[in-house]
Amino acid sequence: MTEVSAQPQSSECIACGPFLPAKAGEGADSRMTFRPHLASTGGKLVRFFTPFLKRLSLKKGKGEEDERSPLVPKVNPGPLFSPFGDPGTGLPEEDQGRCDVLQPPSQSLDSFSYCIKYLTFLWNLLFSALGLLILAIGIWGLLDKESLGSERIAHLGSDPMLFFVLVGLAVSTISLLGCMAALCESTCLLKFFIGGVITFVILEILGGLVLYSLRHQIKDSLQNTMLVAVLRYQDDPDLRFIMDEIQFGLQCCGVDSYQDWKKNLYFNCSSPGVQACGVPASCCLHPLENGTISNSQCGFGALSMEEFVAQSVIFLGGCVPQLTRWLSSHAGVLGAYCGFLLLVEVGPLLLAIKLLAELAIVRAQGWQQVPNPGPPKGHLH
Incomplete structure (x- = not known):
């Protein structure tokens, strides 16, 4: 039997090559050349990177197997949602509570x-x-x-x-x-609606408190405003409409008395028009003839009459005193009306x-x- 002699094979480190093949012409003893400094550096690098390379290889292989395996369920992550903006939702802190974050499909309401x-x-x-x-x-x-x-x-x-x-x-x-x-x-629109209604109610309450606390100043301001309405009665349709409604509803004439209409350019007795020394028809006791037809000339010449004669044709009292008495006598009704209005507004809120x-x-x-x-x-x- 022929004896086979084993030839020494060249060995080379994969990472750093501490053992290198001998060059041609060198002896057998020098076939393997050892480099200590390279061996030390290469060993450290291998020991450092080997755990990371193993983990990466395992994760990649496992992920590919899971994708191919029909037994592992494929689950997509659900949308991020939290109705209260909790920090545990996974959203960035600046996005918590935002309305444009995807929400899960809402279940049916009862x-x-x-x-x-x-x-x-x-x-x-x-x-x-x-x-x-x-x-x-x-x-x-x-x-x-x-x-x-x-x-x-x-x-x-x-x-x-x-x-x-x-x-x-x-x-x-x-x-x-x-x-x-x-x-x-929509939760976003509901929040906007709730904020708007709350703002509206707060403004109404503050307005009522301001009106009550400044009632004396408001009385003087109302008196000046009605005097302007008397002066501009023929020039401004809105002021004429408001003044007629006040006089007809409160059964009054003028601001403080029916004599205030003398300050109007058209009703002044020195005016050359047909309305001279007259008052508007809304001051008359009976502005409607036979209850159907309006008599626009019922107040003509009332300012030139004696007071006891004029009282049978027109109302003599002013609207500001009459309005003050009306507000005092209907304070409870007005309070109930304001409370009902707030209740109607708070209901949808x-x-x-x-x-x-x-x-x-x-x-x-x-x-x-x-x-x-x-x-x-x-x-x-």
């Missing part, structure tokens, strides 16, 4: 929540119609008097119809926002708060039902 939803919608729909009606009246008044024209636009701030426009615009905007919020089940809470609970339950992707527990054999 019957009670649906009643709240549609009751909120109908209540706000009614207020929207009322606000749009007030807005239309204000715009119609401005257009009818041509207050938006270039010549009268400077006096727009003192136009009473501007008040109707602003109130109608505010009421219709907030109410339409409430309708959309309830119908779309409470419904919106309840609906917001119901939506938060339902969507939180929907989020809990979204499967949470976790690390694969292993393969089924």
